[in-house]
Amino acid sequence: MFERILNAFWVLLGAAAASYAWTLGVVGPAGPESGLFPLIAALIVMAAGIVLLLRPADGALAPDFPRGAALGRILGVIAGLLVMAIGIPYLGFAVTGAVTMIILLRTVEQTNWGASIALALVSVLVVTWLFGHVLGMVLPRGPWGW
């Protein structure tokens, strides 16, 4: 079932991209315009999606999507990365990283509190030192200056 949804998605994506590419112009006086390559690519995506939709569903492919605890773990990881992406510009890398690591260590596979906090702090410190000082990269800072 999910596969059919994905195949339909390809068709829609291809169609949308193709129509956008068309508006960019396909062929001009000097040869291909901006839209030509994306148009061809989008049409291929659409065609492939249609072929896949039309294929008889082979029962062998029944992807097992995670349920229960497994789903929880997956969502936990995604949530962790979301926290990093949202939080870094405001709280800086160090704090967001430490918080995220603690969350991941605790919730995704219950490492105990002490070890989690210790590991998170050490990791963030080492990474910040390695990238920020040794390599001289500018890591985002929070409102407290680091």
Added chain:
Amino acid sequence: MTRIAVACALAAALMAVPAAAQGDPKAELAKLKPKDFPSQPIEYTVVYPAGGGMDVTARLLAKFVEKWSGDKIIVNNRSGGAGMVGHSYLATQAKPDGHTVGVLASLVWGDAMLRAQARWSLNDLEPIGYLNSDALTWVRQTEGPYKDMSLQQIVQAAKDKPGTIRVATVPGSMWDYIVEQIEAASGAKFLRVPFQGGGAGITALVGGNVDVAQGFYSEFRGHLDGAKVAPLAVAAAARMDFLKDMPTFNEALGGNEYLWQVVRYAVVPRGTPADRKAYLGAQVQTAMKDPELIAEYKKQGVYFDPKLATSTKLADDLATYIEAERQFYVKTGRLK
């Protein structure tokens, strides 16, 4: 770890140098330093990838600013979108607390006027110090059908056989504009081959894939020395010191509109406190007086625009150049 060690060694070496290095400029600078500033390394933002001409300029500047002020400077490349990403960052996202300085090329003017689309404007970037200028130069091969030709002869050839003389351009920038101007003024017609940057065009020239390339001195100097390319003309107001035999476009074609240079200067985001802005500006200006830095820049083939180098109101003086560019855009229908 080793970087810190090398920096320590360098600091020690500098301190060992007799008092000639010390003295008034450092003290003057220290007097302007605001309290509690800087509380973290100052970021010099470069909007182009590392290793390019702008990057080299910024890194040399940072080296000398560090020398005179003692503050730590980190050069950060925020590249992408041909500079657009970095320009937008400086204009809209960078914190105006004095810890971010943009080291820009005047290509930002085109970005602001044509592509920013009301998301930001040049008023969001306040100039604090002039660095140098680089004028666009045309070069040709030393072999092939156009060897030994002068600029006028090539333009004539482009008139006689329109659409056959291949010129390397970077679309949407001064590389394109000067070709437009020449075509409009002389009736010639060139065949414009697009490249991602001046350097790629010069590579193509050496390989015989285009007939004329455009770029800056630092980009073709090696080939010039190796007698693979020859200079045609430069789009500046006066001839270049290092290529005195090369005419300016204005001389060769007559007129005074063929002025296309990249002006490099430093900015801070709007809203930076006045004392920090003044200090940062003083840092840049002090570094720019160092004869060593001037010599390094000269090796790159840049020149120092006399009006901007001695300007006391940099923003106003730059505004005249910006206005000239804006007039060009209006005249050619790119701006209303």
Added chain:
Amino acid sequence: MDALGGLATGFAVILTPGNLYLCFLGSLIGTLVGVLPGVGPLAALALLLPVTFTLSPVGGMVMLASIFYGAMYGGSTTSILLNIPGEAASVVTCIDGHQMARQGRAGAALGIAAIGSFIAGTLGVVVMTFFAPLIAAVAIRFGPPENFGLMVLGLVCTLFMISGSTIKGVLMIALGFLSAAVGIDVVNGRERFTFGSVDLSGGIELLAVVIGLFGVAEVLSNVETMTKNTLVAERIRGLWPTLADWRASWMAILRGSGLGFLLGLVPGGGPVTASFVSYALERRMSRHPERFGKGAIEGVAGPESANNAAVAGSIIPVLSLGIPGNPVTALLLGALIIQGIQPGPLFMTQRPDLFWGIVASMYVGNVFLLLLNLPLVGLWAQLLRIPYRVLFPLVLLLSVVGTYSANKNVFDLWVMLAFGVAGYVLRKLEYDLAPFVIAFVLAPLLEQSLRQSLVMSPDGAMILVQRPVTALLLAASAVLVALMFRRKARIEGGS
């Protein structure tokens, strides 16, 4: 000066304590940087450039160059151990290398990667020593039509990499093309598929894509089935490549060296393209292509050799002509310029000490790197015994920093997350992700060269046939496609 005389000069320059130390230091830093996911030689060189101001030109260049090829040694480490590419040229190593690690054969994979890198790196420098000027003269003639021919050949090789459903593979390639179109159209400066977003106007960052598709997606996959005590590899089976491994790999190493060197020469080529094409080539040449993707050691040996040979290949245009073919060599060029040196056709004769010093340092550097990396194999393999529940948050943290290091833009983290989730879902539905990445890398160059060629040519598309090298490359591509269809027909006919 002839090659051997030049080498003698070069070794005289490099075999001083100061320069040797810098070469070693650069090798060490390069390895380290290669190991760190996402941070590649470009980031390291950019960050360490100021240090070279205080060094002599030879010293500075030797250090920077050794960081460049050092990163190619180290880049395979996290690819093999954790399925996170150490840097873009090690993405393909993830495919079979990580499978080997899961089977407990991380040591063999790491060992073959190191030794293959050494052989390829050294071979590359040998060719460079004797043929640099000749090669440079040929490379400079590569214009847009030749680039186009090469990219088409590379793309055809991508078709060989499709494991499983061809339709899905082709779809992935097309998606790669579409994704690559986001950003500014180089040929006319217009924005495509950016929908007004400034972040998208810079295009989608390759590093964010590969770290997401391979690193984050791998974490999601593993996390799904993990327990408290899951390890990446249950048992470490031997630390060194076996004789069987060597028999399987030695041809791959040689082919990778040759291929990598050639691809490194071409502008727009370089280690990344070389690694992809080598993988495709190995699959094509293998008698048992179905082994690929399940831990075939040739899939590690070939690409890792190719990316090292490509370093030597890409340095030649810089030193002999002053022309950089990829961002890293552009940076090396910038470093030379800052030192007041302008490489060009005269560089070799004007500054033989510098030119040959760099060449000689590459021999020495490769030896240093072999000595550095081999003993570390055992150490890295132990890393896999850390419980996954502790390992993966660290992996994610490094992924975030590595991705951020590309453009210092938080937007790339969102890209990484999006591609991570997409990669996870697509893998479940049996889509092969490698073709997407290759198409994503090759598409801009392919499109740009074709359109440039058409603009340049007075006869339109005929230029592709008129220029001999281009015609040859396109013919080779056509032959390969025909061979591929014949093979498929045979397989499907026979089953």
